[in-house]
Amino acid sequence: MSDARQDPIADNEVLVELKSIGKTYKKGKEVVPVLANLNLTIKRGDFLALMGPSGSGKTTLLNLLGGLDSPTSGELIINGEYLDKFSGSQLTEWRARNVGFIFQFYNLMPVLTAEKNVELPLLLTNLTSKERKLHVAAALELVGLADRAKHYPKELSGGQEQRVAIARALVSDPNLLLCDEPTGDLDRTTADEILALMQELNREQQKTIVMVTHDPRAADHAKKIIHLDKGTLVNDIAAGGHHKKSGTGGA
Amino acid sequence: MYYLFFIVKNLGRKKTRTILTILSILVAFLLFGLLRCLSVAFDAGAEIAGEDRLITINKVTLIQPLPYSYLSKVRALEGVENVTMANWFGGYYQEKKNEFPQFPVDGDTYFDIYKEMYTLPAEQMAAWKSDRVGVVIGRALAQKFNWKVGDRIPLVGMFAQKNGGTTWEFVIKGIYDAKEKRADTGMMFMHYDYFDKSRQFGEGTLGWLIIKVKNPAQADQVASAIDALFVNSFSETKTSSEKDFAKSFAKQFADIGLITTLILSAVFFTMLLVAGNTMAQSFRERIPEVAILKTLGFSDAMVMFLVLAEAFVVVLCGGAAGLAVAAKVIAILSDKFAANLPGLHFSMAILLDGLMAMLLLGLLTGIIPAIQGLRLSIVAALRRR
Numbered sequence: 001m002s003d004a005r006q007d008p009i010a011d012n013e014v015l016v017e018l019k020s021i022g023k024t025y026k027k028g029k030e031v032v033p034v035l036a037n038l039n040l041t042i043k044r045g046d047f048l049a050l051m052g053p054s055g056s057g058k059t060t061l062l063n064l065l066g067g068l069d070s071p072t073s074g075e076l077i078i079n080g081e082y083l084d085k086f087s088g089s090q091l092t093e094w095r096a097r098n099v100g101f102i103f104q105f106y107n108l109m110p111v112l113t114a115e116k117n118v119e120l121p122l123l124l125t126n127l128t129s130k131e132r133k134l135h136v137a138a139a140l141e142l143v144g145l146a147d148r149a150k151h152y153p154k155e156l157s158g159g160q161e162q163r164v165a166i167a168r169a170l171v172s173d174p175n176l177l178l179c180d181e182p183t184g185d186l187d188r189t190t191a192d193e194i195l196a197l198m199q200e201l202n203r204e205q206q207k208t209i210v211m212v213t214h215d216p217r218a219a220d221h222a223k224k225i226i227h228l229d230k231g232t233l234v235n236d237i238a239a240g241g242h243h244k245k246s247g248t249g250g251a
Numbered sequence: 252m253y254y255l256f257f258i259v260k261n262l263g264r265k266k267t268r269t270i271l272t273i274l275s276i277l278v279a280f281l282l283f284g285l286l287r288c289l290s291v292a293f294d295a296g297a298e299i300a301g302e303d304r305l306i307t308i309n310k311v312t313l314i315q316p317l318p319y320s321y322l323s324k325v326r327a328l329e330g331v332e333n334v335t336m337a338n339w340f341g342g343y344y345q346e347k348k349n350e351f352p353q354f355p356v357d358g359d360t361y362f363d364i365y366k367e368m369y370t371l372p373a374e375q376m377a378a379w380k381s382d383r384v385g386v387v388i389g390r391a392l393a394q395k396f397n398w399k400v401g402d403r404i405p406l407v408g409m410f411a412q413k414n415g416g417t418t419w420e421f422v423i424k425g426i427y428d429a430k431e432k433r434a435d436t437g438m439m440f441m442h443y444d445y446f447d448k449s450r451q452f453g454e455g456t457l458g459w460l461i462i463k464v465k466n467p468a469q470a471d472q473v474a475s476a477i478d479a480l481f482v483n484s485f486s487e488t489k490t491s492s493e494k495d496f497a498k499s500f501a502k503q504f505a506d507i508g509l510i511t512t513l514i515l516s517a518v519f520f521t522m523l524l525v526a527g528n529t530m531a532q533s534f535r536e537r538i539p540e541v542a543i544l545k546t547l548g549f550s551d552a553m554v555m556f557l558v559l560a561e562a563f564v565v566v567l568c569g570g571a572a573g574l575a576v577a578a579k580v581i582a583i584l585s586d587k588f589a590a591n592l593p594g595l596h597f598s599m600a601i602l603l604d605g606l607m608a609m610l611l612l613g614l615l616t617g618i619i620p621a622i623q624g625l626r627l628s629i630v631a632a633l634r635r636r
Contacts, residue, residue, distance in 0.1 A: 063630055066546070068546060068629045068630055068633075069629075069630050088551070089550060089551070092545070092548055092549075092550050092551070093548065093550075095546065095547070095548045096547065096548025096549075097548075101546055101547070103543075103633075107539065107540075107543045109257075109540060109543075110264070111257075111260035111261055111263065111264050112257065112260060116253075116256075116257075119253070120544070120547055121547045121548065123253060123254075124547070124548050124549065129252075129253075168547075
């Protein structure tokens with residue numbers, strides 16, 4: 001774990017930058033603030049755990065980072081692109097190129113085999129069918145499921161389903177992996193295997209990972225932990241408990 | 252191929268529901284095929300009726316006769332190329348159920364006016380003309396009763412002969428064929444002269460005139476001139492194009508076109524509700540999956556296309572199967588009813604109509620879930636999970 005906290009990527013290479021981000025929702029006539037004046041930078045190759053109580057804005061922040069939602073105010077810059085200025089269709093295209101999503105309940109298509117599920121994001125590329133198959137095989141190999149390619153989700157264990165979901169997230173080689181409680185539906189042993197896999201992806205594939213979790217043991221696999229409460233950053237701790245910085249700021 | 256595979260897989264997740272929906276669409280399109288063919292067959296007489304032919308009947312009703320002298324008066328009118336006549340005979344062979352159309356006609360002029368529709372070998376025409384009790388029959392009628400040239404056919408007619416008897420005996424002297432597939436070959440033609448001289452009542456009258464005009468563009472003027480010729484006479488006339496006459500004649504039995512339109516409207520409206528509800532339900536069950544597709548980067552339009560395509564695949568499967576069954580049934584029926592409904596066949600026009608109906612039904616059943624897919628908010632949909 002300790003080696004994971006030493007960032008091999010250059011410190012000044014910023015991938016994500018949030019400047020005074022605010023997000024509100026309308027509930028009838030009432031305006032509900034979810035995120036307020038949030039400042040955060042995430043470096044390329046980082047592995048961040050996002051923690052906080054329910055309703056603290058973790059998932060909203062993850063949605064903003066993934067281009068699933070737009071901020072109400074502030075600037076959101078990822079890989080030099082100002083996402084806050086993007087239209088809905090631009091965000092859709094951007095997502096396909098730059099982000100891989102991993103969910104708590106895997107969200108695989110039940111009617112498709114593992115390999116067909118992994119192939120889905122590649123349909124949005126210009127790859128030929130043959131090239132897509134090569135990419136899919138490589139992604140499944142990477143998550144250790146090459147021998148389960150022809151299996152349907154219902155024929156896989158929870159851990160295997162999540163590995164397929166990780167392969168789907170990886171297959172288009174995105175800059176950023178966003179994980180929403182990726183081990184929330186798994187037993188401890190399987191969860192540890194998945195977290196170890198994510199660490200490996202971070203370490204060896206240099207994938208930047210942001211993981212929302214309630215589980216401190218899961219968060220402990222990350223390089224950094226960020227706490228959110230009532231829509232603001234509370235502190236910023238190196239995983240393992242070492243307090244690094246409080247309030248808004250770099251991660 | 253991937254998308255088609257994905258759509259078919261999605262349809263297969265609730266096999267019973269999909270099969271039942273496809274079956275109900277199949278039945279709707281089977282009905283569509285059968286009723287449209289029937290409707291077209293009933294209108295076939297009007298469809299193949301010539302633009303250059305007029306029909307003159309008694310203004311009171313078709314069953315009131317016209318004086319035979321009208322024939323020569325009409326022939327003398329300007330714009331008239333040829334005139335012939337026909338009368339209703341209304342007989343049956345052996346049993347009442349064996350009714351078929353029989354007409355006393357003037358053979359020469361009748362076959363001349365209809366030369367683009369019917370063909371009769373010259374030697375058979377000559378043989379017919381030389382035999383006063385001779386008749387010519389159509390190919391379908393010959394096949395129906397297994398008749399051949401030389402057979403003697405006794406018919407019970409609605410007209411009594413001068414001796415009081417109603418059984419008329421005829422000899423088949425020729426068999427005519429259709430030049431156009433939809434032309435009626437289920438009829439029998441006999442000599443008007445023989446019929447007129449032999450009947451007990453009504454001698455010197457005819458049923459209707461058939462006029463061939465020199466210029467189809469002047470058909471209306473010729474029709475008006477004919478009716479004007481006999482205005483204020485004992486037997487005033489009503490002249491119309493053969494097409495209009497055939498249509499109004501068919502409507503005397505029933506407005507088949509209207510009936511089929513009403514039935515098919517009811518069927519398709521019901522189908523719209525059934526298939527539309529199925530598609531909407533199927534979409535609701537998969538909202539989180541649709542949200543995932545959008546999350547992965549599938550555009551709103553692509554998601555809309557996938558949902559619509561699913562509706563189209565269901566409708567096309569059911570519709571194509573329905574039309575295929577209808578075509579098969581019509582093929583069997585057209586052989587069986589060749590003499591009664593010569594125009595009964597599954598045409599390319601009906602197939603194209605069916606395809607249009609499928610596309611429209613697919614669009615209407617899929618459009619609501621497709622728009623829901625288009626507008627689906629990823630954040631809201633994932634929160635529902």
